Each structure stands twice: as C-alpha cells, then as structure tokens.
Amino acid sequence: MGLSREEFTDKYRTREIDRSDPIRTLLNSLTLESVREAAYNLAPTRKVKIRSHASSYEDLLQVKRSTEDIVQALLDVEAQTPFKHALIARANEPSSILQFGAKLRDTCSAGGFDFLVRHFKRIGDFSYVTLEHTVMVKEWVEGESSDTRKLEQYETRHPVVVRLCMSTGLLLISYPGFTQGTGTKRTSMISYGDLLAAAVKVLSSLGLNTHALPIRESLKVLLAGANRRVHSVRADIEKVDVGRFDLSSLKQDRTVEESLADLILPHLKGVTTREELIDSAKRAINSAESNLLILYWVEESVLTRLKFWDIGCEMLFTWHGERASYRAIDSLLLMLHETQGKIAAVSNQEHESALTWLAAQQASQILRPADLAERLQISAADARKELVYAVKAGLLVPVFRLATNQAVEGSLNDWTDDPGELRRTWMLDDGGEVDGANPANIDVAFRRVAAGGLQ
Amino acid sequence: MTYPMLDMLKDMASGGVPLDEKILAYLSVTDTRRLKQLLGRLEYVRDMDVKAIAAARAAYNADPAARRPHIIVKQKAVEGEKSRMVGALFEKIVQLLCDGCEAFTTVTNVRTSTAEVDVLIELGPTAALIPMLRAAGSHMLGEAKCYTVGMKTEWVNELVGIMNQHNCDHSVLFVASPSKTLNIAHRHGLQLHAKDGKMIVPFGLKQLSEIANGSNFLSVLSRQYVSVKTGATTLAI
Numbered sequence: 001m002g003l004s005r006e007e008f009t010d011k012y013r014t015r016e017i018d019r020s021d022p023i024r025t026l027l028n029s030l031t032l033e034s035v036r037e038a039a040y041n042l043a044p045t046r047k048v049k050i051r052s053h054a055s056s057y058e059d060l061l062q063v064k065r066s067t068e069d070i071v072q073a074l075l076d077v078e079a080q081t082p083f084k085h086a087l088i089a090r091a092n093e094p095s096s097i098l099q100f101g102a103k104l105r106d107t108c109s110a111g112g113f114d115f116l117v118r119h120f121k122r123i124g125d126f127s128y129v130t131l132e133h134t135v136m137v138k139e140w141v142e143g144e145s146s147d148t149r150k151l152e153q154y155e156t157r158h159p160v161v162v163r164l165c166m167s168t169g170l171l172l173i174s175y176p177g178f179t180q181g182t183g184t185k186r187t188s189m190i191s192y193g194d195l196l197a198a199a200v201k202v203l204s205s206l207g208l209n210t211h212a213l214p215i216r217e218s219l220k221v222l223l224a225g226a227n228r229r230v231h232s233v234r235a236d237i238e239k240v241d242v243g244r245f246d247l248s249s250l251k252q253d254r255t256v257e258e259s260l261a262d263l264i265l266p267h268l269k270g271v272t273t274r275e276e277l278i279d280s281a282k283r284a285i286n287s288a289e290s291n292l293l294i295l296y297w298v299e300e301s302v303l304t305r306l307k308f309w310d311i312g313c314e315m316l317f318t319w320h321g322e323r324a325s326y327r328a329i330d331s332l333l334l335m336l337h338e339t340q341g342k343i344a345a346v347s348n349q350e351h352e353s354a355l356t357w358l359a360a361q362q363a364s365q366i367l368r369p370a371d372l373a374e375r376l377q378i379s380a381a382d383a384r385k386e387l388v389y390a391v392k393a394g395l396l397v398p399v400f401r402l403a404t405n406q407a408v409e410g411s412l413n414d415w416t417d418d419p420g421e422l423r424r425t426w427m428l429d430d431g432g433e434v435d436g437a438n439p440a441n442i443d444v445a446f447r448r449v450a451a452g453g454l455q
Numbered sequence: 456m457t458y459p460m461l462d463m464l465k466d467m468a469s470g471g472v473p474l475d476e477k478i479l480a481y482l483s484v485t486d487t488r489r490l491k492q493l494l495g496r497l498e499y500v501r502d503m504d505v506k507a508i509a510a511a512r513a514a515y516n517a518d519p520a521a522r523r524p525h526i527i528v529k530q531k532a533v534e535g536e537k538s539r540m541v542g543a544l545f546e547k548i549v550q551l552l553c554d555g556c557e558a559f560t561t562v563t564n565v566r567t568s569t570a571e572v573d574v575l576i577e578l579g580p581t582a583a584l585i586p587m588l589r590a591a592g593s594h595m596l597g598e599a600k601c602y603t604v605g606m607k608t609e610w611v612n613e614l615v616g617i618m619n620q621h622n623c624d625h626s627v628l629f630v631a632s633p634s635k636t637l638n639i640a641h642r643h644g645l646q647l648h649a650k651d652g653k654m655i656v657p658f659g660l661k662q663l664s665e666i667a668n669g670s671n672f673l674s675v676l677s678r679q680y681v682s683v684k685t686g687a688t689t690l691a692i
Contacts, residue, residue, distance in 0.1 A: 033688065040639045047640075299473075327685055369458050384458060384466050392472040403457050419460065419481040437557070439481075439581065442460035 015156040015178070017134060023067060025157055026074040027056050034081060038073040039063055075119040079128040079161050082317070082324050087173040087196045088333060089210040089312035094169045096207040097127045097162075108205060111198030115160070117206075129162040131199060135190065138183030151183050160199050163326070164208075170333055171210055173199055173312075193309055200311050215306070215313040218339040219293070222393055224286055224359035225279065226449040229335070229394025231255040233303070234294035235285055247285070252296045252303070252320070257281035275363060275450065298394075300328035339393055342386075354378075354386035358395050363450040366399065366415060387446050396446040402426060402434055403443035415445060464584040474585070476671060482581060483556040483673040490551055490667045494660075497544045497631070500537060501603060509533045538601070541631065545601045548663060549574055549629050552672050553597070558582035561597070569620045573599045576627075585673060587680040590654070591625035599629040606632045606657065606692055608644045615653050625654045627676070634661040636691040646686040656680050659692025 018024040027035060035056045039048045043063040050059045060070060091097070101120045108115050108131075119130035134155045143150040156178060163172045173196060180189055200210055222230055234248040235256050249259040261277040268277070293306040305316040322328060343353045354376055361367065373383035390396045399415040402408055402422060409427040416422070422436035434441050467474060474482075512525040512533070527536050546563060553561040553576060560577040574597030582588035588595075598614050600606075610628060618626055637645075637657070645655055656679045666672050682690040 036639060040643060044640075044643060323687070323689065325685065325687070327681075384462070385470060388463065388466045388470050388472055391467070392470065398463060398478075400460060403459060418477045420477060420484075423481055423484070439460040439464060443457040444460050444463045445458070 015158065017155040017157050022071050023060070023074070024057060026071060026078070027053070027060070029157055029159065030074060030078060032056065034077045035060065035074070038070075038077045041076070042070065042073045072119075075130055076121060078159060079119060079121060079130050079163075080326070082172075082326050082329055083161065083174045083176040084317050084324070085175050085177050085192065086315050086317065086329070087312045088213050088215060088315060089171045089173070089200070090213045091164055091169045091171050092209040092211060094164055094166045096209075097129065097164050098122070099207055100129050103206060108202040110201035110205065111194055113195060113198040115199065115202050118159070125166050127164045127166060131160045131162065131202065133158055133160070135178045135180060136184070137179065137181040139181035140183050153183070160195075162203065165330075168334070168337060170213070170337055172329065172333070192314070196309070196314065197311055210312070212310065212312040213337065214340055215336050216290070216308055217343055218336045220286055221339060221343060221353075221355050221359050222395070223282065224356075225282060225361070225395065226363055227394040228397070228449050229299060229392075230295050230297050230332075232285075232293055233296050234292070235290060236292040237285055237288040237290050239288040244291075257285060279363060297332050300332055302328055302332070304332075335393060338389070342389065354383075355390060355393065355395070358386075358390045358448070361448045363448055365448045366445050367396065367448065368445045391446065394449065396448060399445050399447045400442050402436060403441050404428060404434055406430060408434075415447070417447070464581070468584045468586070468589060476674060479671045479673045482558065482584070483671055485552060485555045485666055485672050487667050487669065490548065490663070493544055493548050493551065494663060494667055497541065497548070500540050500544060501631070503537055505530055505534045505537055541601045542599070545599050545629065545631055546573070549597055549599055552666065556672060558585065558588055567621060570617055572596055572617065572621065585677065587625070587656075587677055594623060596621060596623050596626035597629060598626060601631045604632060605635065606630055606637065606641060606659075608641060611641070611644050611648065611655055614655055615648050618653055624652055626656070628655050628657045630657060630659045630692055632659060632692060634659060634692060636689065642686050642688070642690055645683045649684055654680070654683065656683055657690070657692050661691050
C-alpha cells in the first residue's frame with residue numbers, strides 16, 4: 001500500500017538533501033546528541049540548548065558562528081561516531097592519507113558513483129576522511145484520490161567515513177547504509193558491495209592503496225575451540241560435495257555449536273559427551289567455507305555480521321546495551337589484527353604458531369609456559385607472552401595456586417580460577433607460612449577454555 | 456619452573472591484556488558490610504533537618520529542668536556541625552576503599568607548603584599493573600567534596616590547580632552530590648584537562664553504592680577513567 005504525503009515526509013526525512021542550505025542537509029544526517037555535541041564544540045562558553053531535532057536549525061544559529069564553521073563542526077562530529085556498516089581493510093602506506101587535506105571539495109568518480117571529498121581531519125593516531133555521494137529515493141505515495149498513486153523522488157546524502165589508524169594501518173570504511181524506496185526498480189538498486197568497491201577505487205586513485213585484512217584466518221584460530229571472548233551465534237557455511245548449512249543459536253550466550261550439539265545429542269546412541277560433540281561441531285564448522293558469520297563479542301557486548309568480499313571484510317554492528325563507539329570497534333579489530341600478525345609471523349617457519357597449537361588443545365587442559373616453550377622451541381619469556389596473548393584472545397584462562405611444593409594445611413593446593421581464594425596466610429607442613437595476599441607467592445598456569453563455559 | 460603471578464600481571468600489563476574481575480578482586484578487597492554501614496550513616500546525616508534540630512535544641516535549652524544545655528544551637532552552627540559530620544564520614548569511606556587496595560597507601564589531610572590535600576594516595580609496585588594507575592606515576596590526589604549540591608566545574612578547575620602545585624597528573628574527585636549523568640559541560644571540562652595531561656576521575660555516590668553491592672573498586676575506577684578519557688555520554692556520578 002502506498003504512503004500518504006505526510007507519512008512520506010515524516011518517514012524519509014533522514015539524510016534528505018536540502019540544496020538551499022548545507023546545514024539543514026547535515027542536520028538531517030545527524031542524531032540530536034551529535035548536534036548537541038557540535039553546538040557545545042562551537043560555543044563551549046554559551047549555553048546553547050538544542051531542544052529537539054525539529055528546532056535544531058534555529059537553536060544552532062545561536063552559536064553565532066559562520067556557516068562554514070557550523071558545517072565543519074557537524075562534519076567533525078559525524079566522522080567521530082561509527083556507523084553500523086563498516087568495511088575492514090589495511091592501508092599499504094598509511095601516510096598517503098595526509099594528502100587528502102589538499103583534495104577537499106574534489107569530486108572523484110568510480111564504478112558509477114561520484115564521491116565528493118567533504119571532510120578531512122587528523123586526531124592523534126587517527127585520520128578521518130568523509131566522502132559523500134547522493135542516493136535517489138523513489139517512493140509511491142497517495143495521489144489526489146485514494147485510488148491513485150504518485151511517484152515521489154528526492155535525493156539523500158550518504159556519507160562514507162574512512163578512518164585510518166596511522167600506526168597499524170587498519171582502515172575502517174564506515175557507512176550508515178540507505179534505502180532507495182519501493183519505487184526504485186530492482187535493476188537500478190545499488191548494492192553495498194559495488195558502493196564499497198567504488199569507494200576503495202576512489203581512495204586508490206587519490207593515493208591510498210588498500211588490501212583485504214585476512215580476518216578469516218584469525219577467526220579460524222580464535223573459533224577453533226571454545227573461546228570466552230568471541231563466539232558465533234549464526235553461521236552460513238558451505239562445504240564442497242557436502243552441502244550448505246545455515247545454523248543459528250537464537251541466543252547470544254549460546255554458540256551455534258552448542259545448539260547443534262543439543263539438537264543431535266538426544267538422538268545419539270553412543271558414549272559421546274556434550275563437550276565432545278560441541279568440540280567436533282566447532283572443528284567441522286571451522287573447516288567449512290563461511291558465507292556469513294554472526295559473532296558475539298562478549299567484552300564489547302556487540303554483535304557483528306561478517307561478509308567476506310575480495311576488497312575486505314564487511315561488518316554490520318548491532319550494539320547491545322552499549323553505545324556505538326570506535327573504542328569497542330578498535331578493541332575487537334586490534335585483536336583480529338594482532339592474531340593475524342602472530343599467525344603470519346610463523347607461516348614461513350617449520351613449526352606452527354603458538355595460537356594454532358593452543359587452539360587445538362583439549363578443553364580444560366592445564367598448560368604451563370614450559371610446555372609451550374618445549375613444543376615450539378622458544379624462550380620462556382616468549383612462551384609467557386604467547387600464553388598471555390591467548391588469554392586476551394579468549395582461548396585460555398589463568399589459573400592459580402600457592403607457589404610451594406610443600407603440603408598446605410587445609411588445602412590440596414590445586415589450580416583455581418579465583419586467586420581471591422588464596423588471599424590469606426597459609427600454614428605449611430614444615431611449620432612455615434606463606435602469604436597468599438602477596439602476588440609473588442602465587443604460581444600461575446593456564447587452562448584451555450572448555451566448551452559451554454562462556455560465562 | 457614457576458610463573459609467579461606478579462610476573463604474569465606485568466606481562467599482561469605490557470601486552471595490553473585487561474585484568475578480569477577475579478584478578479581485580481584479588482588486588483582490591485572492600486569491606487562491603489562496613490561500606491554499607493557508612494553509606495547508611497552518610498545518608499542519615501545528610502537527611503537531617505537542620506532547622507528542626509536547631510529548634511528542638513533551643514526548646515530543650517529553654518527548659519529550666521535541662522541538665523546539660525546544648526552548645527551548638529543556632530541553625531548556622533548546627534549546619535556547620537552537620538557538614539563536619541558528613542565530611543568525616545565521607546573521609547572514612549574514601550579511606551576504607553583505599554585501604555582495601557593493595558596498590559594504595561593513603562595519607563589524609565596532608566598539609567603541604569601551598570595547600571591542604573584531602574587524601575594523598577601513594578602508589579605501590581602493583582599499581583603499575585593497572586592501566587590507570589600505571590599512567591599516574593608515583594602518586595595521586597584524592598579530593599573529597601561532601602556537598603549536597605550538584606557537581607560543579609569549578610571543583611574540577613580548582614583541583615587542576617592543586618595538581619599543578621603538587622606535581623601530580625592523576626586525581627580522584629570523590630563527590631557526595633546527587634547521582635546523575637554528567638552533562639556535556641562537565642564532560643568537556645574533564646576531557647579538556649585530560650588532553651593537557653591532567654586526569655580527574657569523578658567518583659560519586661553511584662559508584663560507592665555499586666561497590667557496596669559487590670562491584671570491585673579498581674574495576675569501577677578503571678571504568679570511570681575510560682569514560683573520562685573518551686568523553687562517554689554515560690559518565691555519571
């Protein structure tokens with residue numbers, strides 16, 4: 001059913017271009033909180049109240065600054081808030097982004113898209129570039145009478161923010177996504193894949209060459225066994241000569257492997273335990289080619305849908321209880337980046353990477369630095385670093401006990417996950433004492449995370 | 456060969472691995488029962504009706520049968536007495552939190568050549584394991600503002616002045632103001648000083664009640680620190 005003119009205007013105001021006023025166009029793109037932030041940045045000493053989105057234009061003029069300054073402030077705020085879609089890649093030469101400052105207001109075309117270089121800013125280790133293009137929206141609305149329909153069309157502004165970390169070269173091409181309305185023919189629809197390919201070409205033509213970050217390899221290691229940092233809640237996988245499977249757990253705190261195990265286990269006639277079945281499911285899913293993955297990042301409380309394209313990995317972020325922030329995105333990207341670096345560092349050597357070996361260990365197995373040092377023939381210091389990194393990657397948890405070989409009164413001195421249990425003075429067999437509150441008296445090992453032990 | 460926990464904590468700190476709740480609980484233990492008691496007393500004292508107390512004392516003193524008349528009778532004087540009690544209770548709360556933390560050694564009401572510092576927090580060797588405390592160096596200042604009014608940007612600016620005089624880059628502003636999400640002016644004030652290297656972490660009744668209900672002091676402090684650094688809109692006291 002067609003929409004009335006009023007419904008049309010209300011529903012599709014977002015990002016509409018107002019050719020007569022650049023400020024109005026930007027206000028249509030931003031949230032009320034962002035407009036308030038911009039107003040404060042423009043006039044910190046004035047108390048400019050932005051009451052509502054509808055009155056934001058008039059309210060913002062109270063800062064008494066030039067149109068150019070206001071536009072700049074709004075673009076600054078827009079660049080520093082992540083959108084829900086993002087392409088992850090890596091820049092070959094991060095410093096080449098610095099020349100974008102001289103290319104402001106240039107229009108660059110690629111793949112049928114015209115991108116305007118609208119904004120450039122460098123803050124600390126990060127550089128931000130905003131490219132924008134227009135998207136035509138066509139919508140059927142009610143005509144003069146209720147049985148007629150009229151095609152209305154208008155232009156929307158679609159910003160594509162490029163955020164580059166200068167030290168690591170990690171590149172995030174973030175965009176909000178758009179709708180083209182029900183009046184747009186299917187053949188004229190723009191795909192996000194084409195849009196990103198064009199954006200990458202434009203960046204390349206301006207001197208910033210990028211390449212895909214091998215996220216799939218990092219994820220293969222991280223998801224090889226149980227992991228308490230990240231787990232998959234939906235997987236669309238494919239294996240040649242076997243078939244294609246779309247598995248979903250429906251709950252954030254359960255992995256697809258656990259759901260699969262719970263489905264099959266009651267019908268299995270054998271001695272297989274749930275943990276073994278989850279472990280097997282994990283390995284089977286991990287060895288297949290994934291078309292789509294939805295991961296839940298426990299620490300950041302964010303769901304990410306991953307699509308793997310030749311230009312990079314596209315992520316869709318869904319925030320759960322957390323406000324969208326680059327901090328959380330950086331945290332999970334840095335982990336994927338570091339993991340990839342660790343895998344790549346040993347790919348040309350004879351032995352496997354420490355992470356790959358640790359990921360393959362049995363659930364609940366206790367691992368000590370000496371085990372890893374012997375296995376990979378590395379120094380004890382390096383083995384410790386690898387184990388600590390595996391804790392960060394969610395593969396291991398540290399376990400503790402008193403650093404003594406003597407019998408301890410009232411305790412078996414077994415490994416425990418909670419060092420707080422040891423935080424008191426213990427009597428030893430020989431009459432001596434050991435202070436459990438002193439971290440120097442506590443010995444540490446690591447336990448491989450068990451399947452189903454996500455909390 | 457053993458791997459002492461202290462070494463692991465150092466490796467975690469250098470590898471940028473965040474400490475989990477269990478490790479933080481090992482490094483900082485708060486007597487939550489005592490904290491709840493003190494918070495209850497604080498609330499009781501804050502809610503006292505100064506006018507009614509002054510009137511009751513005046514009435515008692517007027518009674519010829521009164522054996523020991525009250526010395527503090529005038530409303531202003533009673534108000535002063537109430538402020539002193541609130542201040543003393545708040546100081547005890549701050550002391551309780553810091554005493555439970557392995558990394559802290561505290562000295563209260565330190566008279567320096569230029570000012571009086573409410574709490575001087577000296578940082579021990581384990582402080583280097585916690586990101587916020589690692590950046591703080593040798594010491595931090597703790598400033599307690601026991602007023603019932605809302606938080607003021609002036610408190611932050613004053614504290615920066617005191618920090619400059621005492622070669623200090625990090626401090627904790629303990630406030631007893633009503634709990635609220637800080638507005639943009641406060642957040643920007645804190646963020647601007649943070650950009651100049653002066654980190655002030657506001658710590659209010661909201662955080663105190665979180666700790667009383669089982670959250671870890673270091674974990675709550677770290678969260679506030681990150682919120683100040685990032686200018687998060689969720690920063691509250």
